[in-house]
Amino acid sequence: MENLLATISTALPNLNKSEKKVAAVILDDPEAATQSSIATLALKASVSEPSVNRFCKRFGASGFPDFKLQLAKALVSGVRYVSSAVSLDDTTDEFTQKIFNNSIHALSQVRDNISAALVTRVVDQLVQARRIYFFGLGTSAAVAADAEYKFFRFNTPVSSHHDPLMQRMLASSGGVGDLFFCISHTGRTKSLVETAQLARENGATVVGMTAPGSPLAKACQWSIELNVKENTDEYLPMASRIVHLVVLDALATGVTLRKGEEFLPHLARIKDSLKSTRFNQE
Amino acid sequence: MENLLATISTALPNLNKSEKKVAAVILDDPEAATQSSIATLALKASVSEPSVNRFCKRFGASGFPDFKLQLAKALVSGVRYVSSAVSLDDTTDEFTQKIFNNSIHALSQVRDNISAALVTRVVDQLVQARRIYFFGLGTSAAVAADAEYKFFRFNTPVSSHHDPLMQRMLASSGGVGDLFFCISHTGRTKSLVETAQLARENGATVVGMTAPGSPLAKACQWSIELNVKENTDEYLPMASRIVHLVVLDALATGVTLRKGEEFLPHLARIKDSLKSTRFNQE
DNA sequence: CCTAAAATGTAACTTTGCTACATGAATTCA
DNA sequence: TGAATTCATGTAGCAAAGTTACATTTTAGG
Numbered sequence: 224m225e226n227l228l229a230t231i232s233t234a235l236p237n238l239n240k241s242e243k244k245v246a247a248v249i250l251d252d253p254e255a256a257t258q259s260s261i262a263t264l265a266l267k268a269s270v271s272e273p274s275v276n277r278f279c280k281r282f283g284a285s286g287f288p289d290f291k292l293q294l295a296k297a298l299v300s301g302v303r304y305v306s307s308a309v310s311l312d313d314t315t316d317e318f319t320q321k322i323f324n325n326s327i328h329a330l331s332q333v334r335d336n337i338s339a340a341l342v343t344r345v346v347d348q349l350v351q352a353r354r355i356y357f358f359g360l361g362t363s364a365a366v367a368a369d370a371e372y373k374f375f376r377f378n379t380p381v382s383s384h385h386d387p388l389m390q391r392m393l394a395s396s397g398g399v400g401d402l403f404f405c406i407s408h409t410g411r412t413k414s415l416v417e418t419a420q421l422a423r424e425n426g427a428t429v430v431g432m433t434a435p436g437s438p439l440a441k442a443c444q445w446s447i448e449l450n451v452k453e454n455t456d457e458y459l460p461m462a463s464r465i466v467h468l469v470v471l472d473a474l475a476t477g478v479t480l481r482k483g484e485e486f487l488p489h490l491a492r493i494k495d496s497l498k499s500t501r502f503n504q505e
Numbered sequence: 506m507e508n509l510l511a512t513i514s515t516a517l518p519n520l521n522k523s524e525k526k527v528a529a530v531i532l533d534d535p536e537a538a539t540q541s542s543i544a545t546l547a548l549k550a551s552v553s554e555p556s557v558n559r560f561c562k563r564f565g566a567s568g569f570p571d572f573k574l575q576l577a578k579a580l581v582s583g584v585r586y587v588s589s590a591v592s593l594d595d596t597t598d599e600f601t602q603k604i605f606n607n608s609i610h611a612l613s614q615v616r617d618n619i620s621a622a623l624v625t626r627v628v629d630q631l632v633q634a635r636r637i638y639f640f641g642l643g644t645s646a647a648v649a650a651d652a653e654y655k656f657f658r659f660n661t662p663v664s665s666h667h668d669p670l671m672q673r674m675l676a677s678s679g680g681v682g683d684l685f686f687c688i689s690h691t692g693r694t695k696s697l698v699e700t701a702q703l704a705r706e707n708g709a710t711v712v713g714m715t716a717p718g719s720p721l722a723k724a725c726q727w728s729i730e731l732n733v734k735e736n737t738d739e740y741l742p743m744a745s746r747i748v749h750l751v752v753l754d755a756l757a758t759g760v761t762l763r764k765g766e767e768f769l770p771h772l773a774r775i776k777d778s779l780k781s782t783r784f785n786q787e
Numbered sequence: 788c789c790t791a792a793a794a795t796g797t798a799a800c801t802t803t804g805c806t807a808c809a810t811g812a813a814t815t816c817a
Numbered sequence: 818t819g820a821a822t823t824c825a826t827g828t829a830g831c832a833a834a835g836t837t838a839c840a841t842t843t844t845a846g847g
Contacts, residue, residue, distance in 0.1 A: 239825060257574055261804060271827045276805065287804060288570065288834095292539055295574045299581040309758055315628070316621035318762060322755040323616035326747075327609050334605035339598035346597070365651040369746075372644060461754045464651075465608075465747060472743045473604040476591055480600060522843095523795060543835060553796045558836065569835060570803095 227297035228253060230282065244268040245278040249294070257295045261287045322461070329451050329462035330469060336450075337470070345445055346477035348428050349374075353400035357383040358390045360415060362460060363406040366467045370404065373475040377482065387414040394422035401427040408451070408463040410437025419443055432467055509579035510535060512564065526550040527560040531576070539577045543569045604743070611733050611744035612751060618732075619752070627727055628759035630710050631656075635682035639665040640672045642697060644742060645688040648749045652686065655757040659764065669696040676704035683709040690733070690745040692719025701725055714749055 231246050238246060248268040249256045256264060265272045276287055284290035309318045349355065355374060359367035364385030371383035384390050391414070394403060403422045407415050410433035419442040423429045431443035440446040447470060451463040513528050520528060530550040531538045538546060547554045558569055566572035591600045631637065637656060641649035646667030653665035666672050673696070676685060685704045689697050692715035701724040705711045713725035722728040729752060733745040 241826065258571070260802080262802090272804075273806085273828090274826065277826090288573075289540075291570075291574065292577045295577050296581045299578045309762070311762060313762065314621070315625045315759060318758050319619060319621055319624055319755045320616060322758055323612055323619075323751055326751050326754075327612050327616070330605055330609050330612075334602060334609070337601060337605075339596070339601060342601055343597045362651070362654060365647055365654060368650065369644070369647040372647060461751075465750060468747060468750070469605055469608050469743075472608075473601045476600050476604055477597060480591070480593060480595065521794060542833080544833090554835075555797090555837085556795065559795090 227282065227293050234282075241268075241270040241274045242278050242281065244270050245275055253294055253298055257291050257298065325462050326465045329466050333449055333451065333466050333470070337447075337473075341445070341447060342473060342477060345430055345447065346474060346481060348402055348430060348445065349379075349474060349478050350481050352379055352402035352428065354397075355379055355381040355402045355404060356390075356393055356397070357381070357404045357406065358385075358415060358418065359383070359406040360385055360387065360412055362464050363408060363467070366406050366464055366471070367404075369468060370406075370471045370475075373471060374478070377478060387418070390415070390418045391421065394418045394427070395425065397422050397425055397427040399426045403427055403429045405429065405431045405433070405439060405443065406467055407431075407433045407437075407439050408460050408467075410434040410439035412439070415439060416442050432470060509564065509575050516564075523550070523552040523556045524560050524563065526552050527557055535576055535580055539573050539580065607744050608747045611748050615731055615733065615748050615752070619729075619755075623727070623729060624755060624759060627712055627729065628756060628763060630684055630712060630727065631661075631756060631760050632763050634661055634684035634710065636679075637661055637663040637684045637686060638672075638675055638679070639663070639686045639688065640667075640697060640700065641665070641688040642667055642669065642694055644746050645690060645749070648688050648746055648753070649686075651750060652688075652753045652757075655753060656760070659760055669700070672697070672700045673703065676700045676709070677707065679704050679707055679709040681708045685709055685711045687711065687713045687715070687721060687725065688749055689713070689715045689719075689721050690742050690749075692716040692721035694721070697721060698724050714752060 228250065231250060235243065235246055245264070245268045248264060259267070261272050261275050265275045268275070279287050279290035282290065282293075284293055309321050313321070357367035357370040357374075359365075364383075367383040367385060371381055374381040384393065397403065401422070403419065405415055405419050410416075410431070416438045419429050419431065419439060423442065423444065429443045429445075431439050431446035433439045433443075433446060433448065435448035435450050437448075440448050449463065449466055449470070451466050510532065513532060517525065517528055527546070527550045530546060541549070543554050543557050547557045550557070561569050561572035564572065564575075566575055591603050595603070639649035639652040639656075641647070646665075649665040649667060653663055656663040666675065679685065683704070685701065687697055687701050692698075692713070698720045701711050701713065701721060705724065705726065711725045711727075713721050713728035715721045715725075715728060715730065717730035717732050719730075722730050731745070731748055731752070733748050
């Protein structure tokens, strides 16, 4: 279910004359619309009340009050995401808000679409693996490094690599029981795709986190396919990296929970080991 | 303005008998409440309609419909964040949602509280710097590495370091024109605090991204102080790392915008340079 | 136990939104 | 081109929802 305001904007050209008027008034000031009565809104749009009512029903509401409710919801989750592309004449506050909104929006999208069943299955693989390798290049190298950091706390040997040659060597020497976790936003990085294929030919488990339908996704046994829209061409892929990190958080959490309660003291011990490196809390 | 549901929960003990009944019904199923009429709700709570009305006004609404509107909004932004701590008996779907919500929530908090003025000032420093170092340890090392990746695209020399000795050496050899960007969630890592002090004594610019009022924050000239609540003791600091990354995104964007339009082709060129490493888009 | 204030309910009234129907515009086909 | 049909829009009345003023009940203090 997309954002109501966006839906209205999209449908705008296909609307009747009076419906267009209503849409215009609502899009102009949605906040005000949520607080108007149907009579007020009809007056503002110079249409009759039933026209407004019909408009509401057209967009899936049961009536005007229900429509206002949906609109209010859309305003909270949605209005901030409108026109999120950073432009050169943005003020600091504007672009900062946009950057945050992009990430928040991307996370919401993935949260609402990620398959729990797939997460469970990948967690299964991670738990069963004898050894885990995280592979990524470019920005995804940092994600892979982060994953290593997260997973080393379990007893399974884990490492991350961002050197294509190293990746290839490891993939060719791997086999059953090894898990190769390949991270790529585009899923089109040649060397990584080839590495994934290589690992799979050797009988290793290959998991990908990448774009839907991409060559990398096809090369993997399990692939977490994320459709993150980057609305910035000039700058770096930012949203996808954040999403990757959070998905890995979810996977690490899944593994932790699978290991069960008796594993928690182990984690606490690791945490305690850092104490002496810190200033005390006052 | 806090979340309406939280406000009601908090006020619960101070309410009248009938108001308590109303509150109970609403808290029990807020979603249903947004769709009920005042009569239905009054019936469910076994109170009279005006009691419900009074309840609404008590919580700042102009009347029942307005209250429903606010409730609907609160549901979007709020209800998902309730009880976000992962527990051992969570299903995959539950903990996945929670993990995402934690990050989303943390980002929203920071988005609403970050000072644009401070961002501007830090961007100023980054633009002016002759050389930039990103320092982090542990999880923050990955953040620092990511920052290096983002900032190397500008013409300023930049590097990231996660070795405390290396950090110390660089800090002691740095001076005016060098910018040391220190990242630490807790702000209590001894070696990093000392490194920051050292760099500052030598006349370098020292920027921190850390917890408010922490030793590191005090040691830095400029500090981006982020109060991210980690609601997980056993697992890793996740939310803060995500927030750090997004703040760095914002800073990098700020630098890009400051460099202005003539800088965009440069970024495009970097992007193009990756083309040959990829499979073509079909 | 009585009084005053607070809390709650009752009933009348106002506003709101909806439905059925009528009118007007537009489109199609002879 | 003009009649017929369909679609779009408005009018009016009605039903429901919400609000206000007031009455009754409950509670607390003396």
